Amino acid sequence: MATAAKAGQRRGQGARDRILAAADRLFARQGITATGMEQVAEEAPVSKRTLYAHFRTKSELVLAHLRALASSGNTLEGALTREDLPPRERILRLFDLPVTDAGAGAVRGCPFLDAAAEFPDPEDPIHVCAREQKLLMVRLVTALVTELGCAGPAALAEQLVTLADGAAGRAMVLNDPDYGRFARAAAEILLDRALAGNSTATGAKAG
Amino acid sequence: MATAAKAGQRRGQGARDRILAAADRLFARQGITATGMEQVAEEAPVSKRTLYAHFRTKSELVLAHLRALASSGNTLEGALTREDLPPRERILRLFDLPVTDAGAGAVRGCPFLDAAAEFPDPEDPIHVCAREQKLLMVRLVTALVTELGCAGPAALAEQLVTLADGAAGRAMVLNDPDYGRFARAAAEILLDRALAGNSTATGAKAG
Numbered sequence: 001m002a003t004a005a006k007a008g009q010r011r012g013q014g015a016r017d018r019i020l021a022a023a024d025r026l027f028a029r030q031g032i033t034a035t036g037m038e039q040v041a042e043e044a045p046v047s048k049r050t051l052y053a054h055f056r057t058k059s060e061l062v063l064a065h066l067r068a069l070a071s072s073g074n075t076l077e078g079a080l081t082r083e084d085l086p087p088r089e090r091i092l093r094l095f096d097l098p099v100t101d102a103g104a105g106a107v108r109g110c111p112f113l114d115a116a117a118e119f120p121d122p123e124d125p126i127h128v129c130a131r132e133q134k135l136l137m138v139r140l141v142t143a144l145v146t147e148l149g150c151a152g153p154a155a156l157a158e159q160l161v162t163l164a165d166g167a168a169g170r171a172m173v174l175n176d177p178d179y180g181r182f183a184r185a186a187a188e189i190l191l192d193r194a195l196a197g198n199s200t201a202t203g204a205k206a207g
Numbered sequence: 208m209a210t211a212a213k214a215g216q217r218r219g220q221g222a223r224d225r226i227l228a229a230a231d232r233l234f235a236r237q238g239i240t241a242t243g244m245e246q247v248a249e250e251a252p253v254s255k256r257t258l259y260a261h262f263r264t265k266s267e268l269v270l271a272h273l274r275a276l277a278s279s280g281n282t283l284e285g286a287l288t289r290e291d292l293p294p295r296e297r298i299l300r301l302f303d304l305p306v307t308d309a310g311a312g313a314v315r316g317c318p319f320l321d322a323a324a325e326f327p328d329p330e331d332p333i334h335v336c337a338r339e340q341k342l343l344m345v346r347l348v349t350a351l352v353t354e355l356g357c358a359g360p361a362a363l364a365e366q367l368v369t370l371a372d373g374a375a376g377r378a379m380v381l382n383d384p385d386y387g388r389f390a391r392a393a394a395e396i397l398l399d400r401a402l403a404g405n406s407t408a409t410g411a412k413a414g
Contacts, residue, residue: 031325033240106329109320113376117321118238122313122382134380158389159370166373166390169320173341175329182365183373186397193396 016054018044023065028108032062032118059125062115066129069111070136076110076164077133080140087144092187094141094164095180107179109172110165137161150194163187223261225251230272235315239269239325266332269322273336276318277343283317283371284340287347294351299394301348301371302387314386316379317372344368357401370394 022043026035037058041051055061069075079085079093108114116130142157150156167183170176229250233242244265248258262268276282286292286300315321323337349364357363374390377383 029327031240031327033238033325106327108327109324110376113316113380114324114327116380117316117324117376118240120236120238120313120315120321120379127380130380131382134377155389155392158386159393162373162377162386162390162393163366163369164373165376166369166371169317169324169372169376170341170369172327173320173323173334173337175338179365179369182362183369185362186366186369186393189397189400190393 015044015046015050019046019051019054019061020065020068023061024069027062027065027111029106032115037061062126063129066112066115066126066133070133075112075133076168077137077140080137080144087147088191091141091144091160091191092184094160095167095184095187107171107175107177110168113165113169114172134161134165137164145191145194148191148195150191151197152194156190156194159190160187222251222253222257226253226258226261226268227272227275230268231276234269234272234318236313239322244268269333270336273319273322273333273340277340282319282340283375284344284347287344287351294354295398298348298351298367298398299391301367302374302391302394314378314382314384317375320372320376321379341368341372344371352398352401355398355402357398358404359401363397363401366397367394370397 019040022040022045023035026039026043037051038048040061041048044051055064070077072078073081076094079096080090082090082093085093112130112133116127119126119130121127122131138157138161141160142153145156145160146153163183163186164180167180171179226247229247229252230242233246233250244258245255247268248255251258258268262271277284279285280288283301286303287297289297289300292300319337319340323334326333326337328334329338345364345368348367349360352363352367353360370390370393371387374387378386
């Protein structure tokens, strides 16, 4: 490949990354629907022509934003696959988030839940993408509690992710970055009880 | 008061209610920011002049919508003040929601959390209004678990509302109206443990 072509490719990649970083900042600060494509182009900064060359529609940009977040590992789910941590610690890391937005200093919730709230139609590709991430989350936690030998792993995993998503939501609305401490304490109780092998502990009956 | 004036007042009240009902339907179906004032006027139906006579700005309409929801009792918090139910039952009703939107058949999350997600700035009056509702929720639950004689009522209440808000969020993203069953089972475990008087049960240490 010619050097000029390589340089062009690098510039192209740089623009895409700058667009996604700008979208992430703006979506976190003011919401997704409130953010226009023009504003994303200004914030990146790229020309509108470049923006639309990378993302033909706003919906495409939002989906790429969510996928980039998912693969960044900087999500509630991010710690669940960290092979360097023991299974229980990976689960408890769910309660260390959320992150504070560098711009406004506001506490962010789970970007997938928040995107689904902005696009309530269950068939909207953005809602579907958020759902897939939340289903991945519970699959990962189910595998971890199974590895730990917990009773009723499937229902226990749903309880743990419910606590994590609830903590993210309340941390956001209350603007309290430490709000996860309550959910973490509850998770410890549920894990200890399921490890004690009490088969009623995980709510499997209710499932 | 003259009959004509009374009739006018009734018409005025009717228009306001129709506007709020239209806003509720549209916000649930397509999100708040995605809904324009013009569309609310069409859906009500009222003239734009009437709409703006009742609500000078979109923000005023959203705040009135949230306040109407809060006072309707048709919220996660609604059952908490039902004097006809015993305290524990009132708490467990937190997990019977969310409601399904009559229009699109989609499962709604907590409208306060969802509004806060759309208006992430913690100083935005809409975010502040949502926060107040979520703080009211935990105050009500704290009073109920105190009445029940639970150990560590403040931390326990935070855990229970975290479960309720997490269930509402996941029910919405997963479009599963029965998702609250997992959180309910977890809540029963936490309540039983706190009632057994084990002072470590409520995570007070972590607070």
